[in-house]
Amino acid sequence: MVMSDNMRGALFMMLSMAGFTISDSLMKQLTVDLPLSQVILLRGIVTTALTLGLAWRMGALRMALPRREWGLVFWRLVGEIGAAYFFLTALKYMPLANMTAVMQSxxxxxxxxAAVLFREPVGWRRMGAILAGLFGVVLILQPGPEGFNHYSIYALVAVGFVTLRDLCTRRLSRETPSLLVTVITAVAVTGVFGVVSIGVEWQPVGGVQSAQLVASGSFVFVGYLCAITAMRSGDIAVVSPFRYTALIWALMLGWLVFGDWPSGVTMLGVMIVAGSGLYTLYRERQLRIRTEQLAARSGSTRGI
Known part of the structure; x- marks a missing residue:
């Protein structure tokens, strides 16, 4: 059977989410006994080596970033580094499925x-979906004496940093090689946490932990590679919704590895966040199609 581009893109996106979620599961296990900066540095060495090897083979290291892009790349790095710290710190103390669900917002x-900073138009339907999704996040974090703690705030800060990263990514020009940006990100994150780890008392790494570190770094690399392939294989509007398969992986791994299963309220929040996100992606696709149709009509009118 011949696989369509969109089907291939969806498959790679699901593999990407599996890679990232498995890596998160391994990192959650590793940070129980090892300092966070030590774990990120060691995992980063693996990921950087694999990413550099791929970039060298594909000739991405010989490409140059346009000068105007460096500012965006810098702030993207700030977002990535901040997200790595706050996300993994929160993940250490929160259930895997809960943390993954919050990130799906x-x-x-x-x-x-984008609407606030860049004045991008947002209609009432998408604004309603955004408010519903944020309410779903509240249900997941469960503010109150029993469910909420300061690591829940870490989760929200992580969302903020990843939002910064993704906004900068959206503003990058199409001429900017995504693989080169990935290499720069991997090197920067590894370097920053390498410096931070100098002031931390390192713990001995056992054989099982070494294997987990190599596996975690490898799965992150697989996640990046599959995500890039997915976006280049099919229509982004069709492929992007398959990001939510990360929730399925997180639920399964959270139950099998950590014995966690979300409460009914948390599951309701998960479904609200996923539904709101999917509706937002759907509306963005509809608006993009409408814009392209108007542009095509305008072009044909000028030709008369």
């Missing part, structure tokens, strides 16, 4: 931030 926060 990104399409909503990116749309909201």
């Amino acid at each position: 990104l399409p909503l926060t990116v749309t909201l931030a």
